């Protein structure tokens with residue numbers, strides 16, 4: 001078992017490294033001595049996320065669907081962190097092709113490039129959406145996977161392709177099923193939506209669904225620690241880990257924290273209605289993270305504190321609200 005979080009002799013390609021989560025992965029790897037390359041098409045990512053480490057990584061601007069370019073970028077790489085995706089979980093119903101193209105074909109292209117260059121290890125950002133609406137809470141990794149969204153279906157297909165490539169080409173994979181991440185450089189999701197709506201109208205807030213949906217969130221620094229804790233703790237060829245918090249909270253409770261942190265008062269909540277925020281949304285997301293917890297990792301930042309830090313970050317960075 002490799003319990004060494006020292007990346008000094010490692011060359012890592014972070015695909016989607018200019019994004020919210022990817023840029024924190026870049027930080028972690030640089031801080032742990034890795035040589036880091038970032039491959040990103042800058043569609044939703046932004047180089048401002050990497051400005052503080054500008055001289056400490058190599059940027060390759062490219063799309064994951066450009067397999068030849070990606071293959072070239074993989075030369076000399078021994079670990080790939082694949083974060084690039086269409087991360088818009090709601091949009092799949094309007095455009096049923098984008099998740100297939102970006103998340104399935106895109107992941108296949110990443111795997112082909114790895115195979116072409118003999119790269120042996122991949123970290124993959126999957127999602128709790130692969131569980132659809134599970135019957136068991138907290139939801140363990142071996143729960144039946146019945147899909148309710150094309151985003152979830154595309155992440156599950158990505159997982160499946162990765163495992164097949166591990167079988168064929170001797171790669172090792174670390175697949176993480178994330179709950180919603182929050183924290184610095186956050187640029188999309190419920191906290192972002194609430195802050196934006198409240199900036200436009202501080203008296204009223206429209207909440208999707210009935211507000212009783214219960215969700216778990218994970219502070220970004222905790223999540224990144226969790227990823228590399230798992231990578232250091234397991235040498236199995238195919239690894240799947242839930243990555244989330246032990247706590248959950250209703251959307252209304254989250255709204256109350258956002259309102260409070262913004263210094264607002266007497267905000268009238270209006271509910272769009274229904275048990276779900278959108279078709280494919282799960283009314284309860286709480287993952288069983290005991291597999292990762294047993295190896296010694298647990299989140300340190302509470303949901304409330306993580307949400308407050310996220311709101312403060314967004315208020316301190318108005319440019320993100322207009323991107």
Ligand SMILES: NC(=O)c1ccc[n+]([C@@H]2O[C@H](COP(=O)([O-])OP(=O)(O)OC[C@H]3O[C@@H](n4cnc5c(N)ncnc54)[C@H](O)[C@@H]3O)[C@@H](O)[C@H]2O)c1
Nearest residue numbers: 016018019020021041043044045063064084085125180181
């Ligand atoms: N943020 C969350 O709460 C969450 C939850 C579950 C899963 N995930 C997954 O984690 C990953 C990172 O999410 P994020 O929140 O940091 O999103 P993000 O949009 O901030 O980051 C994605 C990055 O990938 C880049 N990218 C997108 N498509 C690309 C392409 N075709 N070629 C090259 N680069 C491309 C973007 O420019 C961006 O820098 C995604 O795969 C997402 O599906 C995120």
